[in-house]
Amino acid sequence: MTLSLDDRQRAMLAEMGIRLFEPLPAAAPAATGTSAAPAATSTSAASGAPGRSAAAAASAASSASTQAVHSGAAPTPATSPTPPIPPIPRPAPPSGRLPASAPATLGPPPSGIEALDWDGLEQAVSGCQACGLCQGRRQTVFGVGDRQADWMIVGEAPGEQEDLRGEPFVGNAGQLLDSMLKAVGLDRGHRVYIANVIKCRPPGNRNPEPSEVAQCEPFLRRQIALVQPRIILAMGRFAVQSLLATQEPIGKLRGRLHQYEGVPVVVTYHPAYLLRNLPDKAKAWADLCLALDQFPSTEPGREPSIPT
Numbered sequence: 001m002t003l004s005l006d007d008r009q010r011a012m013l014a015e016m017g018i019r020l021f022e023p024l025p026a027a028a029p030a031a032t033g034t035s036a037a038p039a040a041t042s043t044s045a046a047s048g049a050p051g052r053s054a055a056a057a058a059s060a061a062s063s064a065s066t067q068a069v070h071s072g073a074a075p076t077p078a079t080s081p082t083p084p085i086p087p088i089p090r091p092a093p094p095s096g097r098l099p100a101s102a103p104a105t106l107g108p109p110p111s112g113i114e115a116l117d118w119d120g121l122e123q124a125v126s127g128c129q130a131c132g133l134c135q136g137r138r139q140t141v142f143g144v145g146d147r148q149a150d151w152m153i154v155g156e157a158p159g160e161q162e163d164l165r166g167e168p169f170v171g172n173a174g175q176l177l178d179s180m181l182k183a184v185g186l187d188r189g190h191r192v193y194i195a196n197v198i199k200c201r202p203p204g205n206r207n208p209e210p211s212e213v214a215q216c217e218p219f220l221r222r223q224i225a226l227v228q229p230r231i232i233l234a235m236g237r238f239a240v241q242s243l244l245a246t247q248e249p250i251g252k253l254r255g256r257l258h259q260y261e262g263v264p265v266v267v268t269y270h271p272a273y274l275l276r277n278l279p280d281k282a283k284a285w286a287d288l289c290l291a292l293d294q295f296p297s298t299e300p301g302r303e304p305s306i307p308t
Contacts, residue, residue: 113218114225118147121222125199130215133200133208139166143195143223145188150295152229153177154220154243156236156270157198157208168196173271177235180271180284184292193227195220197242208238217242224263231291232263236270254287257294266291 109130116124126140141158144167153169161171169177169188178188186192198208198216220242224232234240240250243260250267258265268287269280 109215109218113222116222118226121219121226125219128199128215128219131200131209131212133198133202133212136203137200138163140199141166141168141196141201142199143193144168145193146191147193147227149191149193149227150230151186151192151291152224152227152232153192153194154232154234154239155194155196156238157196157205158201159205159272160201162196163201168194169271172275176271176274180288183285184288193223193229195223197239213238213242224260229263231294232260232265233288233291234265234267236273239270240267254283255290257290264291264294 110124110128113121113124122142125142128134128140141162145153155168158168159171159173161174162168168174177194181187181192188194197213197220199219200216202208202212232243234243237250240253241247243265244253244258244267246253250269253267254269258267266287268284269277274281274284
């Protein structure tokens with residue numbers, strides 16, 4: 001909106017030091033001798049009435065404010081530039097994991113494993129820090145059973161329950177294994193020794209890495225040498241691969257005898273796998289009978305029965 005001010009109001013605003021900004025007037029014809037008179041008169045009036053300047057300026061300012069109110073426009077006060085507001089940092093989404101403790105210092109595997117007795121071997125396993133699995137374990141899972149057993153059961157790696165109890169094949173998979181052994185007149189405390197290839201639980205029960213298997217294999221080889229079993233039952237892919245040094249699947253290896261340093265090896269499925277694949281329990285039972293056939297007889301008066 002443009003304020004309409006007469007020459008007297010403009011002069012009074014000029015006396016107050018208020019500058020007016022307005023577009024330049026369009027070019028006009030050359031002024032005649034009489035056209036300068038009004039301006040001279042206005043200048044003379046402005047210079048001859050300094051006492052009335054303040055009152056006139058106030059009246060002009062009041063008139064301008066009143067016109068602005070009636071027009072619906074409010075005068076905008078001058079403001080200083082607002083400094084930019086820095087962005088508020090957002091916290092990272094929770095990962096659901098507790099802060100990790102300081103990692104354990106890894107070191108070389110124990111030396112001289114092939115000459116250790118049972119106590120020395122168990123101590124070497126419990127203190128082993130040759131791979132990263134030692135950083136997350138609660139305890140090592142060495143083995144359990146008769147250390148002069150005819151049967152040796154070799155599994156893969158500890159799970160959560162094994163890590164808690166320090167014993168291989170516990171939980172539902174362990175109960176199924178106990179039922180299988182009971183069906184042929186055996187139990188884990190009599191004529192049977194049970195051990196895993198891996199002695200520490202992999203995080204989240206993942207598959208062990210080849211480097212982790214390589215670090216643990218010397219412990220298993222020494223356990224077999226100390227037990228001197230008459231038959232080895234290899235349960236699960238990683239047990240089979242470690243003992244037989246092959247990448248063949250279990251389905252192609254089961255149903256016939258293999259050898260580990262002169263000891264017969266029977267390949268079969270891991271009990272945890274059987275719990276997820278119930279039809280293959282019949283195949284595992286056939287594998288168990290194949291192992292049983294390597295002995296002249298079972299206990300007197302006792303015939304094997306299919307486990308449920």
